[in-house]
Amino acid sequence: MxxxxxxxxxxxxADWSASGLPTEGTLADVPTVxxxxxxxxxxCGPSEKVAEARERMIATRWxxxxxxxxxxxxxxxxxxxxxxxxxSEASVESAMRNGPATFRPDEPVEKVAKRxxxxxxxxxxxxxxxxxxxxxxxxxxxxxxxxxxx
Amino acid sequence: MPKDAxxxxxxxxxxxxxxxxxxxxxxxxxxxxxxxxxNIPLKELDRESAARLxxxxxxxxxxxxxx
Numbered sequence: 001m002x003x004x005x006x007x008x009x010x011x012x013x014a015d016w017s018a019s020g021l022p023t024e025g026t027l028a029d030v031p032t033v034x035x036x037x038x039x040x041x042x043x044c045g046p047s048e049k050v051a052e053a054r055e056r057m058i059a060t061r062w063x064x065x066x067x068x069x070x071x072x073x074x075x076x077x078x079x080x081x082x083x084x085x086x087x088s089e090a091s092v093e094s095a096m097r098n099g100p101a102t103f104r105p106d107e108p109v110e111k112v113a114k115r116x117x118x119x120x121x122x123x124x125x126x127x128x129x130x131x132x133x134x135x136x137x138x139x140x141x142x143x144x145x146x147x148x149x150x
Numbered sequence: 151m152p153k154d155a156x157x158x159x160x161x162x163x164x165x166x167x168x169x170x171x172x173x174x175x176x177x178x179x180x181x182x183x184x185x186x187x188x189n190i191p192l193k194e195l196d197r198e199s200a201a202r203l204x205x206x207x208x209x210x211x212x213x214x215x216x217x
Contacts, residue, residue, distance in 0.1 A: 003205055007155035007163060009212035013172065015157055016184055016212075025182035 011129075018129040020105035033112050034105025036142065037126040037135030043068045046075055046093035050086045053078050064123060066133055067096045073131040076100060102127040105134050113142035152211065160184075160210055168208040184212070 009016075017023055020034040042060045044053040046067055053065045057080070067076040076096035086095035102125045103112050116124060116139055126134040155163065164170065170187035172179045179189035190199045192213075203209055 003200075003203070003209050005168075005208040006152045007159065007168070007208060007210045008152040009156070009160050009210050010154050010216060011156065012212045012215045013174070013182070013184065014215040016160075017182065019157060021157075022185055023182045024185050024187075025180055027181045 015129055017106035018104040020128060020134055023106075031109040032105060033103050033107050033109055033124075033126050033137050034134055036109050037105070037137045038141065039135040041066055041133075041136040043072070043133065044078065044092050045069070046091065046096070048092045049088065050078075050083060050090045050092060050095050051088035053092050054083050054088070057083075064136060065092075066125065066136065067092055068133055072133050074100065074102065074125060074127050074133050077125070100125050102131075103137070104129060109137075109142050112137065113139070116142065155210060160212075163208050163210055166208060168210050169203050171203070171209060171211045173211055173213050178214070187212075 022028070040060070042056045042062050042065045044056060044065050044067055046069070057063065057065050063080045065078040066074060067078060068074055076093075076098045077100045078092055078096045082095045082097065105126055105128065112124065116122075121139075123136050123138040126137055128134060160168075160170075164186075170184050172183045172187045172189050173192040173195060174189075175191050176189055179187075183189070188202070
């Protein structure tokens with residue numbers, strides 16, 4: 001059609017939304033987990049010591065620490081329970097839980113909250129489509145007062 | 151022949167003034183689209199509908215995903 005520079009965005013709209021980038025349209029204002037997730041969740045590297053991760057969790061008052069690599073790709077999660085069972089000098093990698101369940105940032109909060117309730121999960125990780133950490137969504141961030149209830 | 155582009159390419163091209171074109175049906179476009187994108191459904195894509203685009207600027211075409 002005579003265009004000089006034409007490109008095909010191969011992974012398309014699904015990739016854009018799943019990376020947490022903004023969109024426009026009638027569904028753009030639906031609350032998503034990308035917007036609700038807490039981005040201040042502490043992180044640590046797999047080769048750090050458990051004691052270092054513990055200090056960070058205490059300082060930030062979180063009961064979770066997300067284990068990421070240098071590119072912020074999620075490798076696992078360290079929970080308070082895992083710390084209690086590990087030596088202080090052990091590596092984070094040896095104590096973490098591998099392969100945690102993750103959600104994409106464009107998932108509606110309501111849908112994810114329902115799944116969390118059904119499975120009795122208190123928090124989930126939100127990552128981009130290429131596995132990079134966006135934040136952690138805790139159940140309290142999904143439980144808003146229902147204005148229709150009163 | 152269009153060149154393949156990925157997210158980082160699209161972000162760069164948009165900064166350079168690229169025009170985004172969603173080729174999905176109108177209802178899907180209205181629900182959600184990339185900021186500033188125009189809608190030219192694939193079935194309507196022809197010389198006439200493409201006339202609204204600036205020929206001198208890059209054009210990025212997209213649908214839902216790889217398929």
